[in-house]
Amino acid sequence: QNVYNLVTDPLWIDANEPEWSKKWFGKLKEELEEFPDQHWHVWIDWWEDRRDGKPYNIEMEREIVLIPDEDWQQGPAHVNAMIAEIRARYAAKDIPADNPVAPRFETVENRVVLRAEAPDALPDDEQAGLYDALREQAVELCGLCPENSNRYGAQGKAVARFLAALGEDYGSMRLSALWLAGQKMRRFARADEAKRVAADPEDDPMEPDQSALFAEVVMTYNVFSTDEPGLKAKDEKGRDPATLSPDVTEEARAVRGAVAGSPALFDEDVIYVLDQVLEEAEDPIEGVEARGKVMVRETTENLIGQLVRKERDEPKPSVTLNAAKITLGGGVVTGVGYGAYSTAGAFIAANEALCIAFVSKLPLATTWIAIIKRIALEWAPFI
Numbered sequence: 146q147n148v149y150n151l152v153t154d155p156l157w158i159d160a161n162e163p164e165w166s167k168k169w170f171g172k173l174k175e176e177l178e179e180f181p182d183q184h185w186h187v188w189i190d191w192w193e194d195r196r197d198g199k200p201y202n203i204e205m206e207r208e209i210v211l212i213p214d215e216d217w218q219q220g221p222a223h224v225n226a227m228i229a230e231i232r233a234r235y236a237a238k239d240i241p242a243d244n245p246v247a248p249r250f251e252t253v254e255n256r257v258v259l260r261a262e263a264p265d266a267l268p269d270d271e272q273a274g275l276y277d278a279l280r281e282q283a284v285e286l287c288g289l290c291p292e293n294s295n296r297y298g299a300q301g302k303a304v305a306r307f308l309a310a311l312g313e314d315y316g317s318m319r320l321s322a323l324w325l326a327g328q329k330m331r332r333f334a335r336a337d338e339a340k341r342v343a344a345d346p347e348d349d350p351m352e353p354d355q356s357a358l359f360a361e362v363v364m365t366y367n368v369f370s371t372d373e374p375g376l377k378a379k380d381e382k383g384r385d386p387a388t389l390s391p392d393v394t395e396e397a398r399a400v401r402g403a404v405a406g407s408p409a410l411f412d413e414d415v416i417y418v419l420d421q422v423l424e425e426a427e428d429p430i431e432g433v434e435a436r437g438k439v440m441v442r443e444t445t446e447n448l449i450g451q452l453v454r455k456e457r458d459e460p461k462p463s464v465t466l467n468a469a470k471i472t473l474g475g476g477v478v479t480g481v482g483y484g485a486y487s488t489a490g491a492f493i494a495a496n497e498a499l500c501i502a503f504v505s506k507l508p509l510a511t512t513w514i515a516i517i518k519r520i521a522l523e524w525a526p527f528i
Contacts, residue, residue, distance in 0.1 A: 155198035162196065184225035186461075187232060199519050205235040233457075239516065240453050241509045246378045247443035248321035248418050250451040252458075255487070257451055258412040262320045264375060275369040276315045282362045283308045289355050297355065303329045306417075307362075320375040322414070325421045327366050327376070332428075334363040382443075383436030392438050394426045396503040397445040403496045404448075409487035418444060446507060449500060449517075455489035456520055462490065462527040486528070493517060494524035 157163070170192070177185035194201075209228050216224050243249045249260040268276060287308055292301035307330055310323035337359060340350035350356055370376035383389060401419040404411050422444045425437025486492040493500060497517060504513035 156196045180221075183221040184229050185221065187225050187228040190232070190461075193523075197522055199522070202235055202239075205231060239512070240450055240457075241446075241512060243447045243450055244443040246382060247440055247447055248325065248422070249447045250415065252451065252455045253412075256412050257410060257415055257448070257455065257489070259319075259322060259414045259418055261322075262375065263316060264318055264320065264373065266374075268315050268373075272369070272372050273315060275365065275372075276311075276318075279362065279365045279369050280308070280311050282358065282365055283311060286355075286358050286362055289358060297351070300333055300351070300355075300359070303333060304362075320373075321379075321418070324370075324376055324379045325418060327363075327370065328421060328425060330359070330363050330366065332424075334360050379440075380436075383432065383439045388439050389435055391442070391506040393442050393445070393503055393506050394423065394438055396499070396506070397441045398423060399499045400445055400448075400496070400503055403492070403499055407486045407492055409485060410489065410492055415448070419448075442507075445503060449504065449513070452489040452493055453516055453520070456493060459488050459490055462524055490520055490524040491528050494521040495528050497521040497525075 157166075174189055177183075177189060208231055212224060212227055216227060249262065250257050251260045252258070283304060286304050287301070290297040290301040290304050292298060292305055294301055303326065307323070307326040310319045310326045312318045337350045337356055340348055341356070351359060370380060397419070401416070401423065404419060405416050422437060422440040425433060426441045428434045428437055486495060500517050501514055504510055504517065507513060
């Protein structure tokens with residue numbers, strides 16, 4: 146235990162590194178970084194990890210130490226590249242895997258976006274026929290409920306998203322996007338039916354043509370989704386009582402607010418996804434509400450996982466700092482002091498308390514907290 150403490154506590158008391166150490170390590174770091182082909186960053190990272198008391202992976206260090214002598218003798222460009230590969234492999238293992246049913250995310254052109262999840266297999270003839278009918282109905286409904294309509298604008302936006310997620314053919318469907326859009330369509334159809342039953346003259350339902358076609362699209366989608374494994378799995382979320390705890394809806398709502406404040410980092414679809422699963426968690430129908438709470442938890446956890454993976458691949462933060470921005474190699478953290486960030490590391494550091502409040506209730510809380518604290522420690526001086 147004493148040995149473990151020596152490599153997990155900060156090297157300097159109260160993390161107060163002496164000026165002479167900052168000065169000479171800074172000079173050494175500058176000199177080593179002049180030779181990027183020799184991969185000296187692995188030793189820079191090693192020293193900074195020991196200095197800062199970051200978690201120590203004894204298995205990884207043992208694998209590095211046991212690199213054969215003949216590899217060490219081939220010089221830094223060779224052996225340091227091997228060390229970099231080992232470190233990257235262990236870093237990837239440390240990040241908990243995504244939940245495959247909840248919406249997942251990826252990085253495209255340096256922004257976090259909703260991952261495009263296509264069906265795993267081609268449909269049989271009956272399912273293919275249902276797809277064609279559903280797409281034909283959705284195209285017709287787009288004409289009856291245009292996005293720019295004063296009366297049907299909200300429904301029109303929902304139908305347009307639904308049609309876009311359906312794609313041009315079965316293989317181009319985006320399942321998470323379609324499920325989210327389908328849930329929105331179901332809510333509109335349910336609300337329209339409730340208005341029709343209530344017969345309130347001040348709260349009219351849709352016109353008969355729009356209402357009938359809307360209901361027909363939703364009915365076809367319901368049948369279609371029961372035979373599409375990816376959609377069916379999402380619909381069945383929350384049926385197992387064991388999955389309902391913990392409820393982290395409020396913590397996820399706070400994370401969503403932070404995401405909305407960093408449009409340079411997150412695609413607008415990410416905010417839409419979080420809004421839709423949060424709306425599910427507020428649904429008055431008991432089964433839908435339960436499913437929504439599970440989806441909120443797992444979707445937000447998937448998002449944090451993608452941020453951690455993105456941070457792992459980002460350039461390390463360094464030196465240039467002013468009131469408006471910091472330069473990070475090829476990227477820029479924008480809006481320092483204004484709450485908007487374009488790198489995952491800066492976002493996590495700026496929202497460390499929100500992220501930890503969320504992950505602390507998860508089954509893998511210990512792992513997540515260690516990861517977030519490691520990132521925050523590295524990036525906090527630069528935000």
